[in-house]
Amino acid sequence: MYRYFISIIFCFVVVSTFSQEPTKKIEEKNDSIVYTSPYGIRLGIDISKPIKAAIDGDYNTGLEIIADYRISKRFFIAAELGFEDETTQEDYSNSTAKGSYIRLGFNYNAYENWLDMNNEIFVGLRYGFSVFDQTLNSYSPNVNNPYFPTTPINTPVTTSLNSHWTEFMFGLKVETFKNFFIGASFSYKVLLNVKEPDNFKTLYSPGFNRIFESGTGFGFNYTLSYLIPFKKK
Amino acid sequence: MKKTIVTLLLLLMIIWSCTKDDFCTQSPVTPNLILRFYDDINRGDLKSTSGLYVWAENKDTIFINQATDSLVIPLNTASNQTIYNLSEGNVVNQFTINYTIRNEFVSRSCGFKSIYENVTFSSSSTWITDFTPTTLTSIENQNSAHVQIFH
Numbered sequence: 054m055y056r057y058f059i060s061i062i063f064c065f066v067v068v069s070t071f072s073q074e075p076t077k078k079i080e081e082k083n084d085s086i087v088y089t090s091p092y093g094i095r096l097g098i099d100i101s102k103p104i105k106a107a108i109d110g111d112y113n114t115g116l117e118i119i120a121d122y123r124i125s126k127r128f129f130i131a132a133e134l135g136f137e138d139e140t141t142q143e144d145y146s147n148s149t150a151k152g153s154y155i156r157l158g159f160n161y162n163a164y165e166n167w168l169d170m171n172n173e174i175f176v177g178l179r180y181g182f183s184v185f186d187q188t189l190n191s192y193s194p195n196v197n198n199p200y201f202p203t204t205p206i207n208t209p210v211t212t213s214l215n216s217h218w219t220e221f222m223f224g225l226k227v228e229t230f231k232n233f234f235i236g237a238s239f240s241y242k243v244l245l246n247v248k249e250p251d252n253f254k255t256l257y258s259p260g261f262n263r264i265f266e267s268g269t270g271f272g273f274n275y276t277l278s279y280l281i282p283f284k285k286k
Numbered sequence: 287m288k289k290t291i292v293t294l295l296l297l298l299m300i301i302w303s304c305t306k307d308d309f310c311t312q313s314p315v316t317p318n319l320i321l322r323f324y325d326d327i328n329r330g331d332l333k334s335t336s337g338l339y340v341w342a343e344n345k346d347t348i349f350i351n352q353a354t355d356s357l358v359i360p361l362n363t364a365s366n367q368t369i370y371n372l373s374e375g376n377v378v379n380q381f382t383i384n385y386t387i388r389n390e391f392v393s394r395s396c397g398f399k400s401i402y403e404n405v406t407f408s409s410s411s412t413w414i415t416d417f418t419p420t421t422l423t424s425i426e427n428q429n430s431a432h433v434q435i436f437h
Contacts, residue, residue, distance in 0.1 A: 144310075145397020194389055194400040195315035198360040200348055201368075206389070225291065237291070252391045266308045266394070 088169045089285040092123045095234065097278020102137070113138040113149075119276050121160060126286075129160040131177060133274075137185075137259035146192040148253070152185020154260025156220060170228070173236075177222035181242065183260045184215045189253050212250035216258040218242050218270070232280040237273075244268035310396035314428065317402075319383065321357040322431035326415045329436060335374055343369040356431065363387060363400045372414065374437075380410040385425075401426050413437055 102115030117135035124130055138151040158179035164172055193205040224238025244264060247255050257263055261270045325333035332355040340349040340359065348359065361383060362368045370381045385402040392399050405422040416436040425432055 143394055143397065146394075192389070192398050194363045194387075195310070195392070195397040196360065196363055196400070197314040197316065198318065200342070200345070200360050201362040201364065204364040252389075254391060254394060256394055 090126075090166065090169070090171055091232070091280060091282035092284050092286055093280055093282040094120065094122050095278050095280040096120050097234070097236075097276045099133075099135070099274040099276050101273060101275040102135070111140045111142055113140060113151075115139075117274060119274070119278060127162045129162070129175070130158075131160045131179070132157050133179075133260075135260055139257050139259070140190075141256045141263070143256070145195050146253075147190045148256055149188045149190060150185050150255075150257040150259060151188075152183060152214075152259045154181060154183035154185075154258075156181040156260060158220070158222075160222070164225075172228055173226040175222070175224055175226070175238075177220075177224070177238075179220035179222060179240070181218045181220055181260050182215070183217075183258050184213075185259050186211050187214050187250060187253075187255060187257070188212075189250070210250070210253070212253075214248045214250065214255055214258075216247040216255065216261060216264075217245040218258075218261055219245060220272070224274075226276075226278070232282065234276075234278045234280065236276040236278060238276075240272040240274075242270040242272060244270070308393070308395045310393070312392065312396050315392055315396050315398075316360075316363065316400040317425050317428045318358045318360050319425065319433070320428060320431040321359070321381075321433050321435050323355045323357070323435050323437060326436045333437065335437070337374060339371075339373040341371050341373075343371065358428070361385070361402060361425075374413050377413045378410075379412040379414045381414070382408045384408075405432075407433060 097119045099117035099119060102117055105112045106114050115135070115137045117133055119133050121129040121131040133156040136153045138149065140147065140149045156179040158177055160175040160177040162173045162175045164174040166172060188209050188211040190209050191205045191207045193203045196203050220240050220242045222238050222240040224236060226234045226236035229235050242261050244261065247258065247264065249255055255264060262272055264270055323333055323335055325331045334353050334355045336353055338349065338352040338354070339347055340357065341347040359370060366384060366386060368383045372379045372381055383405060385405045388401045388403055389398040390401055402425040403423065405425055407417060407420055409417055414435055414437050418434050422432060
């Protein structure tokens, strides 16, 4: 099912990339003006997390600050720093993960801008690290027979945990006003290492989101960011 | 075009957050108690009950008019004691199980399993003449019968 969705996204990318190219070549032939693009540090926030916190009852709070720094025509050093508090409700358990994370890596802009446009369709790689507390709020034993009703055990147990992962990102950034960007990205995460609590499991890690059985995760962000230009090249 | 992609990604996010990736296929997670009925004289031979009624103390009947040599009954995870009444031919035999409970994590979807430890059995010895064993260190699974009942 996921592969199917992912494939759809990739189809769209191919379409939009190809549609721009012929126009650009014509421009280059007829014009001798050299267009420069700004280099600098770009700072922003992920607005999808506060929205998610407002509409999704299990997602308590979330904040993510994003930053990137352009080092060459196509490469950007990128980082995300965030905090999340999420409650995982399962059939037989209820747990809360709360903590901070950092993701470091780079983006490669695969989009060929024309004229002085400054947009991006990028792919990126990240290393992620998170330090958090997971609290098992309550659980009830899984008894298949309804003859004896079970009573939930409400003694919260908190464990300090951490996790490391790698992440493949795919997204876009569009300059809507001068130096102001709207972006969206999707990420696929592969868990490298996670500390598991005693007699329970790490079900959610801030920055990684839900840890699926296979040790993978998915992420999404929708960002507003502002570029502080240092120079033009 | 870009707006379409953004909308699509947002929609995907909503779909993803709702999907369930694993289902509990283990059954049962918490083990039941298995009683096996044997003949009192030829102790190697199974002997079926006739018209057996089973109910836990202060509970509704769980089995009605059973003719079986094997009985699978749940234990109360909310208590350290379960008292079963086994009635055959209007003669009630009380069978008491005492234990401590340890809850062990199995998986996200299966949750926690109760393991019964330091199990002791006692009987009011009416139609059940004997049983073995009287103690068990733990009941962790349903691979084999836990108690042999002689009648």
